[in-house]
Amino acid sequence: xxNTVLPDSSPLPGRRxxxxxxxxxxxxxxxxLVLLVAVLxxxxxxxxxxxxxATTIKFAIPLAxxxxxxxxxxxxxxxxxxxxxxxxxxxxxVATQGVHHDPGVAIAIALVPALLxxxxxxxxxxxxxxxxxxMTLGTGLIGTGFLQVYQxxxxxxxTAVPPxxxxxxxxxxxxxxxxxxxxxxxxxxILFLLNRTGFGRLLYAVGDNEHAARLSGxxxxxxxxxxxxxxxxxxxxxxxxxxxxxxxxxxxxxxxxVLPSVAAAVIGGTSIFGGRGGYTGTIIGALILRVLIxxxxxxxxxxxxxxxxxxxxxxxxxxAYLRIIEDR
Amino acid sequence: MTTDPILIARGVAKHYGAVAALRDAALSVLPGEVHxxxxxxxxxxxxxxxxxxxxxxxxxxxxxxxxxxxxxxxPAEARRAGLVSVYQEPSLIPDLDxxxxxRLTDTPLEPFxxxxxxxxxxxxxxxxxxxxxxxxxxxxxxxxxxxxxxPDVLLLDEMTAALPANLAERVLDVVRRQSRSGRxxxxxxxxxxxIQALCDRATILRDGETVGVVxxxxxxxxRIVELMLGAKVEKSRIKAAGIGASAKPAGPxxxxxxxxxxxxxxxxxxxxxxxxxxxxxVALEGQGQDELFGVLAGSIRPSGGEVLVxxxxxxxxxxxxxxxAGIAYVPGDRSEALLxxxxxxxxxxxxxxxxxxxxxxxxxxxxxxxxxxxxxxxQIDTRAQREVQRLSGGxxxxxxxxxxxxxxxxxxxxxxxxxxxxxxTKRQIYQLMRELASQGHSVLYYTSExxxxxxxxxxxxxxxxxxxxxxxxxxxxxxxxxTRAAYGLPREAAPVATEAGMxxxxxxx
Numbered sequence: 001x002x003n004t005v006l007p008d009s010s011p012l013p014g015r016r017x018x019x020x021x022x023x024x025x026x027x028x029x030x031x032x033l034v035l036l037v038a039v040l041x042x043x044x045x046x047x048x049x050x051x052x053x054a055t056t057i058k059f060a061i062p063l064a065x066x067x068x069x070x071x072x073x074x075x076x077x078x079x080x081x082x083x084x085x086x087x088x089x090x091x092x093x094v095a096t097q098g099v100h101h102d103p104g105v106a107i108a109i110a111l112v113p114a115l116l117x118x119x120x121x122x123x124x125x126x127x128x129x130x131x132x133x134x135m136t137l138g139t140g141l142i143g144t145g146f147l148q149v150y151q152x153x154x155x156x157x158x159t160a161v162p163p164x165x166x167x168x169x170x171x172x173x174x175x176x177x178x179x180x181x182x183x184x185x186x187x188x189x190i191l192f193l194l195n196r197t198g199f200g201r202l203l204y205a206v207g208d209n210e211h212a213a214r215l216s217g218x219x220x221x222x223x224x225x226x227x228x229x230x231x232x233x234x235x236x237x238x239x240x241x242x243x244x245x246x247x248x249x250x251x252x253x254x255x256x257x258v259l260p261s262v263a264a265a266v267i268g269g270t271s272i273f274g275g276r277g278g279y280t281g282t283i284i285g286a287l288i289l290r291v292l293i294x295x296x297x298x299x300x301x302x303x304x305x306x307x308x309x310x311x312x313x314x315x316x317x318x319x320a321y322l323r324i325i326e327d328r
Numbered sequence: 329m330t331t332d333p334i335l336i337a338r339g340v341a342k343h344y345g346a347v348a349a350l351r352d353a354a355l356s357v358l359p360g361e362v363h364x365x366x367x368x369x370x371x372x373x374x375x376x377x378x379x380x381x382x383x384x385x386x387x388x389x390x391x392x393x394x395x396x397x398x399x400x401x402x403p404a405e406a407r408r409a410g411l412v413s414v415y416q417e418p419s420l421i422p423d424l425d426x427x428x429x430x431r432l433t434d435t436p437l438e439p440f441x442x443x444x445x446x447x448x449x450x451x452x453x454x455x456x457x458x459x460x461x462x463x464x465x466x467x468x469x470x471x472x473x474x475x476x477x478x479p480d481v482l483l484l485d486e487m488t489a490a491l492p493a494n495l496a497e498r499v500l501d502v503v504r505r506q507s508r509s510g511r512x513x514x515x516x517x518x519x520x521x522x523i524q525a526l527c528d529r530a531t532i533l534r535d536g537e538t539v540g541v542v543x544x545x546x547x548x549x550x551r552i553v554e555l556m557l558g559a560k561v562e563k564s565r566i567k568a569a570g571i572g573a574s575a576k577p578a579g580p581x582x583x584x585x586x587x588x589x590x591x592x593x594x595x596x597x598x599x600x601x602x603x604x605x606x607x608x609x610v611a612l613e614g615q616g617q618d619e620l621f622g623v624l625a626g627s628i629r630p631s632g633g634e635v636l637v638x639x640x641x642x643x644x645x646x647x648x649x650x651x652x653a654g655i656a657y658v659p660g661d662r663s664e665a666l667l668x669x670x671x672x673x674x675x676x677x678x679x680x681x682x683x684x685x686x687x688x689x690x691x692x693x694x695x696x697x698x699x700x701x702x703x704x705x706x707q708i709d710t711r712a713q714r715e716v717q718r719l720s721g722g723x724x725x726x727x728x729x730x731x732x733x734x735x736x737x738x739x740x741x742x743x744x745x746x747x748x749x750x751x752x753t754k755r756q757i758y759q760l761m762r763e764l765a766s767q768g769h770s771v772l773y774y775t776s777e778x779x780x781x782x783x784x785x786x787x788x789x790x791x792x793x794x795x796x797x798x799x800x801x802x803x804x805x806x807x808x809x810x811t812r813a814a815y816g817l818p819r820e821a822a823p824v825a826t827e828a829g830m831x832x833x834x835x836x837x
Contacts, residue, residue, distance in 0.1 A: 199681070202682070202687070208668060208670055212678075215665055217646075218678075219682075
């Protein structure tokens with residue numbers, strides 16, 4: 001741990017490679033992504049074409065946004081399990097309110113629960129020091145409950161996904177997914193936030209050593225409250241995009257994305273214990289997961305076996321990756 | 329000596345890697361004797377105690393109990409051999425009630441109750457959870473539990489430190505009675521008054537070696553202090569250089585502390601820290617210095633008294649409040665201050681982002697310049713700057729200080745900043761402190777290495793038992809004088825009276 005690093009003049013080749021990986025942790029991730037695509041192409045020649053790439057990206061984007069929530073939250077040593085509920089609520093509400101209101105108004109209404117759940121999470125975790133896992137699990141369940149109550153009141157109205165969301169979610173322009181119009185600014189925002197703003201610095205600081213941050217004058221609750229509100233709003237936005245992609249509202253629409261969003265952040269090199277990681281890795285992590293899903297689908301094996309394999313691969317990749325980038 | 333010693337330790341040594349915590353310690357305790365074990369911070373007292381009670385295995389040496397050699401492998405084994413200790417920290421399990429705690433250690437109940445009453449706690453409820461019992465009573469219960477086992481040798485480590493005067497008196501009575509009934513007590517204390525009143529002999533440790541065994545008699549304190557310090561006494565006298573001679577600017581003090589109180593840990597502490605001054609704080613371990621720094625840094629709320637900054641009253645609820653008032657705290661433990669996985673740059677720049685209004689985009693070029701200036705000024709070796717945890721201890725320490733140099737904090741509280749770092753870095757830190765002072769910054773500098781006071785400080789504030797017992801001008805603050813003061817002894821009268829007279833007004837209460 002406390003070893004001073006000496007300028008290594010003639011290390012072993014393996015060790016040197018490790019140093020390189022440790023200094024550029026994205027390199028092995030990109031290599032893995034390329035490898036998976038190559039394997040896919042080898043198994044089913046011709047499958048890797050522009051249409052497939054566009055579809056993969058379209059499905060990776062909502063996952064990558066939710067994984068962005070996880071990345072920021074995990075940097076502080078937390079986790080946000082309520083993102084699935086928040087995204088589902090936003091999606092379901094926009095689809096039902098879209099019947100009566102303008103898309104703009106429906107979207108605004110749809111993001112209110114996101115704001116509330118974010119505030120609730122932030123106050124519970126930042127002020128009352130409830131463990132993030134418990135807090136967000138609880139608010140997620142509460143949100144699902146409210147959504148069921150809400151569903152009763154709109155059961156006769158039916159749903160209407162705003163066409164603009166459908167265009168954004170599924171549409172292609174010149175073969176490029178329109179969703180990128182939303183994702184590129186969102187990703188740029190998160191990257192800028194993490195690397196170039198005071199708030200981003202504090203996320204890393206709080207996760208690395210909360211006591212040290214406190215001694216430097218950082219007020220924990222301010223950081224945490226802002227963070228969880230931000231995370232919930234992003235999750236809401238991801239939900240809006242997802243309903244545009246799936247086009248069929250349900251009460252558990254985005255729930256299956258929750259654990260993959262954690263997995264994408266972890267595969268991307270963000271430490272679940274806080275203080276280390278970044279969003280670029282997470283984006284690649286989300287792509288890796290999507291490619292992996294295609295790969296397992298192509299293999300035409302039973303659903304159960306596929307899930308087992310998926311879990312095993314995620315586990316192996318994460319463990320191996322951490323081994324590679326930890327330069328100890 | 330007609331009787332044979334009940335406990336003999338010979339040539340005891342303990343090495344942790346290359347570091348020797350104990351090199352050649354010897355101790356011999358007679359039946360029915362109260363034997364004091366003394367030594368400055370880091371002399372090896374606690375290591376010797378841990379070895380005697382089986383908590384730590386010695387690297388060398390032998391321990392004889394009643395003339396037979398014993399290898400004490402665990403506290404339970406020590407207890408079977410008749411050796412029981414009461415440590416500095418309460419040892420009851422907080423979540424169990426008293427009765428369950430007693431059962432855990434097979435303590436006989438009746439004698440325990442009798443001792444508890446004798447020690448001045450008449451109405452103890454055995455079903456009370458240990459967590460809810462006040463610290464002073466917990467200490468008494470620990471002692472009663474040890475006594476109830478009827479040990480041949482009882483080892484008391486700073487037993488009276490957390491006790492109010494009336495309970496402490498009772499404890500001393502019980503210990504005395506214990507020795508009259510032929511049992512032995514090893515007594516560790518920083519209070520000469522207690523040792524004078526209680527003990528028959530004292531063994532003195534210095535740098536991991538036993539340097540003397542003395543009979544306790546009136547006036548023996550001088551001899552004991554001499555033994556604890558060794559040859560350093562003569563040497564350091566010469567060093568009294570006049571670095572503190574610079575004239576103090578007028579106006580209100582940068583930092584004023586008035587009648588400060590923190591529970592039982594800090595009592596009526598008052599002193600001023602002037603603009604451009606480095607004031608040393610000297611105290612034995614656990615005399616309230618942690619609480620003092622905690623209050624000034626905004627981590628602990630005082631229970632009484634006032635803190636003034638530039639003459640205005642302040643009250644800190646969070647370190648952020650202290651920082652806003654220009655007070656920065658460099659903790660003694662570097663790991664409390666550093667973001668181990670982050671870069672040197674981010675560590676130094678951390679306070680810049682702390683306030684809500686600085687959460688926005690960072691001016692990277694300006695930050696770079698500020699940080700580089702601080703790095704240069706402290707001569708931080710940045711070869712491994714990507715992760716602070718890869719730096720050497722000395723460089724890490726520099727980063728914790730550089731952070732506040734870069735933030736231009738007007739007042740810096742340094743808690744033992746040179747602990748465990750190399751000599752070269754130490755010198756750089758001394759020099760930096762003097763530079764900061766000459767630029768008008770004020771520094772409160774706690775140190776456990778007494779020779780630093782004359783190298784760095786303008787004055788030395790000595791704290792003992794939660795009170796300021798003396799404020800020494802730097803000319804007088806050599807190691808001998810500081811050690812005496814730190815043990816609560818009055819100043820040596822003869823050679824220094826004239827000089828001391830000038831500043832004595834602020835001194836001893």
